[in-house]
Amino acid sequence: MAEGYPQEQRDAVYRVIAERRDVRQGFRPDPVPPEVLGRVLAAAHQAPSVGFSQPWDFIVITDRARRERVAALAGRHRDAFAADLPGARARAFDRLKIESILDTPVNIAVSCDRTRGGRHTLGRATQPRTAEFSSVLAVANLWLAARAEGLGVGWVSFFDERELAAELGLPAHVEVIAYLCVGFVDQFAPEPELATAGWARRRPLSWAVHAEEFGRRAMPGEEPVDQLADVLAAIAPPDAEAMAAARERQDRMTKPRGSLGVLEDVSVRLAGLAGGCPPPLPEPACVAVFAADHGVHAQGVTPWPQEVTAQMVVNFLAGGAVVNAFAAQAGAEVTVVDVGVAADLEPVPGLLPRKIARGTADFTEGPAMTRDQATAALVTGAEIARDLVAAGNRCLVTGDMGIANTTASAALICAFTGADPADVTGRGTGIDAATYARKIDVVCRGLDRHHPRASGFPGASGFPSAPGLSEPDDPIGVLAAFGGFEHAALAGFILGAAALRIPVILDGVIAGAAALAAVALAPDAIAACFAGHRSAEPGHAVTLSYLGLRPLVDLGLRLGEGTGAVLALPLVQSAARALRDVATFDSAGVAEKS
Numbered sequence: 001m002a003e004g005y006p007q008e009q010r011d012a013v014y015r016v017i018a019e020r021r022d023v024r025q026g027f028r029p030d031p032v033p034p035e036v037l038g039r040v041l042a043a044a045h046q047a048p049s050v051g052f053s054q055p056w057d058f059i060v061i062t063d064r065a066r067r068e069r070v071a072a073l074a075g076r077h078r079d080a081f082a083a084d085l086p087g088a089r090a091r092a093f094d095r096l097k098i099e100s101i102l103d104t105p106v107n108i109a110v111s112c113d114r115t116r117g118g119r120h121t122l123g124r125a126t127q128p129r130t131a132e133f134s135s136v137l138a139v140a141n142l143w144l145a146a147r148a149e150g151l152g153v154g155w156v157s158f159f160d161e162r163e164l165a166a167e168l169g170l171p172a173h174v175e176v177i178a179y180l181c182v183g184f185v186d187q188f189a190p191e192p193e194l195a196t197a198g199w200a201r202r203r204p205l206s207w208a209v210h211a212e213e214f215g216r217r218a219m220p221g222e223e224p225v226d227q228l229a230d231v232l233a234a235i236a237p238p239d240a241e242a243m244a245a246a247r248e249r250q251d252r253m254t255k256p257r258g259s260l261g262v263l264e265d266v267s268v269r270l271a272g273l274a275g276g277c278p279p280p281l282p283e284p285a286c287v288a289v290f291a292a293d294h295g296v297h298a299q300g301v302t303p304w305p306q307e308v309t310a311q312m313v314v315n316f317l318a319g320g321a322v323v324n325a326f327a328a329q330a331g332a333e334v335t336v337v338d339v340g341v342a343a344d345l346e347p348v349p350g351l352l353p354r355k356i357a358r359g360t361a362d363f364t365e366g367p368a369m370t371r372d373q374a375t376a377a378l379v380t381g382a383e384i385a386r387d388l389v390a391a392g393n394r395c396l397v398t399g400d401m402g403i404a405n406t407t408a409s410a411a412l413i414c415a416f417t418g419a420d421p422a423d424v425t426g427r428g429t430g431i432d433a434a435t436y437a438r439k440i441d442v443v444c445r446g447l448d449r450h451h452p453r454a455s456g457f458p459g460a461s462g463f464p465s466a467p468g469l470s471e472p473d474d475p476i477g478v479l480a481a482f483g484g485f486e487h488a489a490l491a492g493f494i495l496g497a498a499a500l501r502i503p504v505i506l507d508g509v510i511a512g513a514a515a516l517a518a519v520a521l522a523p524d525a526i527a528a529c530f531a532g533h534r535s536a537e538p539g540h541a542v543t544l545s546y547l548g549l550r551p552l553v554d555l556g557l558r559l560g561e562g563t564g565a566v567l568a569l570p571l572v573q574s575a576a577r578a579l580r581d582v583a584t585f586d587s588a589g590v591a592e593k594s
């Protein structure tokens with residue numbers, strides 16, 4: 001067996017990998033000696049390539065006038081990107097440096113000729129993109145060698161590729177892969193600058209390692225991770241000390257005690273969740289609109305055709321729905337998650353394709369989903385929360401879309417709270433008396449069929465449980481019996497936020513029904529939940545009082561999408577900001593009431 005390197009040399013290899021940084025600032029004007037640049041380029045040129053095609057070329061640019069033109073190209077795209085960002089993100093982006101084209105003595109463009117080597121290039125025939133992958137590996141080699149030489153490298157991708165190619169005189173068949181700014185630096189940051197700036201977080205390795213098949217997370221030598229169990233295990237009660245500190249600070253702030261009313265409680269809860277006072281500002285915020293279809297639609301519980309779910313998804317993605325308008329006003333991002341829409345959706349930016357199935361089954365005829373599907377949707381929701389937080393969000397907001405989902409919500413609310421279907425079933429988007437009566441009957445029939453509780457429940461007695469479903473204290477069974485995929489995914493999203501101790505602002509009755517499931521699975525998850533508003537749906541008031549949550553806004557909204565929650569976002573943010581920014585009597589020299 002070939003021997004590995006001696007320990008010291010191995011350490012050096014791992015060290016250069018760990019300490020390679022994308023550098024955007026702190027470059028020195030010192031020129032890069034040709035022999036150093038030559039060594040770094042030689043390292044790049046030793047990269048692996050598909051069929052040994054070596055598709056790269058390196059264009060070394062030092063001319064100031066050319067770099068000024070390239071910097072102007074990047075500036076235009078930077079401005080266009082900035083103009084598209086929601087509020088808090090735009091402010092954070094403003095503080096970021098994304099290129100050092102003029103601050104570095106040398107720029108290197110790495111290109112790719114995907115025709116090099118002819119048509120029989122080994123491996124490229126089946127996967128043409130391997131040509132570009134190969135050039136990227138040359139970049140990686142260059143980046144590592146540069147680090148070892150004490151040279152900082154910053155990759156700039158704010159370009160229209162053809163514009164840049166024209167500036168560099170590339171022929172039509174050659175593509176720019178990377179534009180790198182290279183120069184000596186005094187020091188390398190220990191962590192990615194984007195992490196230090198709070199723009200994004202590093203994902204733990206365990207999230208990225210799957211055993212045998214995608215989704216079966218397991219580190220080598222370890223048992224596969226039960227993702228849901230991990231999320232549930234990470235959920236803990238709020239920090240009592242931080243809450244006491246927040247309460248005490250509220251009392252010392254330059255205002256009469258208690259004068260911020262409910263917002264004082266919000267600030268105390270945010271501190272308890274964050275485990276410190278003052279808590280971080282809950283921004284940037286992202287609304288995740290979970291969309292899915294419902295088999296119970298077939299029972300005629302709504303006048304809206306099922307296709308409207310998919311059509312509204314397209315509308316959200318085009319920015320044309322109310323939630324988009326409200327989110328733009330509040331400075332929040334909108335992400336749409338297809339967890340079970342009964343249509344094929346075009347892949348577009350902003351859409352997360354996480355379809356569990358094309359809609360649930362009709363819960364009056366059998367369980368809406370299988371237990372595995374319910375678990376998969378829960379895990380999906382938790383992963384989305386995790387990914388949105390890793391992407392830098394500090395507040396999550398629930399949204400939903402699913403024609404007939406108020407019917408499923410009513411059944412879930414009855415199952416979890418023991419409420420009477422007639423008290424929690426609402427008129428949803430607006431229905432006539434006959435449809436309303438049918439809707440209540442559908443909820444009753446579902447409850448009778450799935451027998452969610454042993455007792456304390458109208459219609460519960462005398463019916464056997466569906467096998468494996470809906471036993472008492474079986475929240476996943478209840479979700480599977482009645483829920484939509486968006487309910488289960490939203491429950492996972494709430495649990496994911498709670499596990500990360502990030503606030504999640506709940507929208508209306510659909511989010512409320514999901515929160516009931518989340519709290520049934522992990523009672524401490526309630527610490528992360530903030531009720532954005534009270535919807536006009538009767539089941540929502542029942543849910544909020546069951547959960548002990550006080551809605552922040554009460555405007556008779558009954559739209560869903562996340563609209564009510566987004567309206568509450570500035571309230572939650574203001575509560576945190578007040579706790580951070582408002583002076584105390586002692587610090588401001590203001591006399592207190594005797």
Ligand SMILES: Cc1cc2nc3c(=O)[nH]c(=O)nc-3n(C[C@H](O)[C@H](O)[C@H](O)COP(=O)(O)O)c2cc1C
Pocket residue numbers: 020021022023024097098099154155156157158191192193194195
């Ligand atoms: C394909 C690619 C494109 C990138 N484009 C840019 C860019 O346009 N501007 C920038 O500042 N950084 C860019 N980066 C650098 C990343 O932001 C950086 O690698 C990441 O934050 C991780 O930090 P680290 O490289 O210091 O570990 C790019 C990196 C890659 C791999």
